[in-house]
Amino acid sequence: MPDIGFISASNGVYVVNDTTESTKRCRGFEVLEDTVVSNIKVNGNGTNVVADYISTPATALKAGALITPQGDDVFTGVTLSSGSIAQIL
Secondary structure (H helix, E strand, C coil): CCCHHHHHCCCEEECCCCCCCCCCCCCEECCCCEEEEEEEEECCCCCCCCCCCCCCCCCCCCCCCCEECCCCCCEEEEEEEEEEEEECC
């Protein structure tokens, strides 16, 4: 069964539209425009796992793409090279 709280963003969203790392804990993010994601961190770990989620990280994701963590993981850091996303808190 889908998580209605997640789908409706019942805990709110945080829009990232610059190249500074966002360290908000989030359960996923929606791409708002063509966006290049350069860094993704999970569970407070400092390791960049962007290649675990995007096959060619240097290529822009298209608007509407929904990126969610694997299993019980939580995104704890996201850095963009360009574009914007809405982190689902």
